[in-house]
Structure formats: C-alpha cells, structure tokens
Amino acid sequence: MRITRSWREQKVMLKLRFSNLSDSDFEFEEGDKESMMNNLANKLNKTREELMRLFIELQSY
Structure with missing residues (x-):
C-alpha cells in the first residue's frame, strides 16, 4: 500500500466518516499497533x- 496521507489526516477522515470513533480509539502503545x-x-x-x-x-481521496 502506498501511503500518501499522514496518520493525522487518516484519523480525521475516519472520524468524519464514522461518528462513533474518538481520538482514544486511535491510541496505542509502542509496538502494539495491531x-x-x-x-x-x-x-x-x-x-x-475490510479495515485495511x-x-x-x-489514500485515493
């Protein structure tokens, strides 16, 4: 996958698309992104x- 958007942009776009997401849903400990x-x-x-x-x-927007 070629990444053209920053993580911050992706989080904002997902939060706009899915109103039930919050900033805390995107938090993870070092090495625990999975x-x-x-x-x-x-x-x-x-x-x-589906998430991937x-x-x-x-990336295509």
Whole structure:
C-alpha cells in the first residue's frame, strides 16, 4: 500500500466518516499497533481486511 496521507489526516477522515470513533480509539502503545487495529475493526464491525481496504481507500481521496 502506498501511503500518501499522514496518520493525522487518516484519523480525521475516519472520524468524519464514522461518528462513533474518538481520538482514544486511535491510541496505542509502542509496538502494539495491531491491538489498536483490531479494536478499530471491532468498533466499526469490520473485518481486518475490510479495515485495511478503508485505509487504502483513504489514500485515493
């Protein structure tokens, strides 16, 4: 995946698209990004693959 948007931009775009997300949903400890991604997928009722497709989609806006 080619990343063209910053993490901050991606967070804002996801929060605009999914009003149930908050800043705390994007927090993670050093080396524990996988846990955050799993929590996001659960909160959005998406599979990890669907979540990854969302991030890829954000790169095309």
